[in-house]
Amino acid sequence: MLIAMYSIVLVFWFASGVVEGYKWSTPKRLNSNRLIYKEKDGFTKAKLGYHAWRLIQVTAVLAGPIVASKTTTLPLVLYVGASWLVGTFLYERALDYVSVGYYFPKKTYILQGWELKRRPWQDWLVLTGGVAATALGLIFAYPL
Numbered sequence: 001m002l003i004a005m006y007s008i009v010l011v012f013w014f015a016s017g018v019v020e021g022y023k024w025s026t027p028k029r030l031n032s033n034r035l036i037y038k039e040k041d042g043f044t045k046a047k048l049g050y051h052a053w054r055l056i057q058v059t060a061v062l063a064g065p066i067v068a069s070k071t072t073t074l075p076l077v078l079y080v081g082a083s084w085l086v087g088t089f090l091y092e093r094a095l096d097y098v099s100v101g102y103y104f105p106k107k108t109y110i111l112q113g114w115e116l117k118r119r120p121w122q123d124w125l126v127l128t129g130g131v132a133a134t135a136l137g138l139i140f141a142y143p144l
Helices: 002-024 025-032 049-069 073-099 122-141
Strands: 106-111 114-118
Touching: 002 049, 002 073, 002 122, 073 122
Parallel strands: none
Antiparallel strands: 106 114
16 A cells, blocks of 8 residues: 555656646747647647646545555655655656756756755755655565
């Protein structure tokens, strides 16, 4: 059940990144990406439209708590944290690919007046933390 819950959260994050990237994309970028297309334009290179990705999000939101209710506490906490970190990594990659066309574009965030330069190693650090939490969750869920 833990792996099912973990997978559901990752699917949710990936779908969220695709949907958010769709909102930020230029019309040219929307026609050239392979993840999402505009519903009114019909099929392009992408396989799924905006509403299909939203449906995937909603399904994951509904399925997650059902699956999570069947698991034990400590592994569940580790898996929620792990899936959050790995899911955030997937979210950013999907968003950047759909909106810009690159998985690791050079970006500067402006938050509360502060300029924060984003570097790829920061994203890889988040993924590494998620994978480490996943390993800990597996160790506690399935001791040797």
